[in-house]
Amino acid sequence: MKWILSIVVAVLAMLVWRLSETVIRLENYSYGGQIGMCYEAADYPKDVSARDRREKCLRQTETRTSPLWHLAYALGLI
Secondary structure (H helix, E strand, C coil): CHHHHHHHHHHHHHHHHHHHHHHHHHHHHHHHHHHCCCCCCCCCCCCHHHHHHHHHHHHHCCCCCCHHHHHHHHCCCC
16 A cells, blocks of 8 residues: 555656646747837737747746746746
8 A cells, every 4th residue: 555655646747747747838938029029020929930049048038046936936826
């Protein structure tokens, strides 16, 4: 019975870890878009290549100093 509980705890810890990674990635992307870090041109909705460059830039840009700040903002702690 003890090993079942330890497996359940381990699986829950892995799920929380993966969920936290996803929340951090999405908050980084969202915040980068809000503050305009990767703004290309005014006609970017029409220009597919400009939109692709913006998406790539938003995925690669680090907007805050630590992933924990992203998590705190996403969870509404700050």
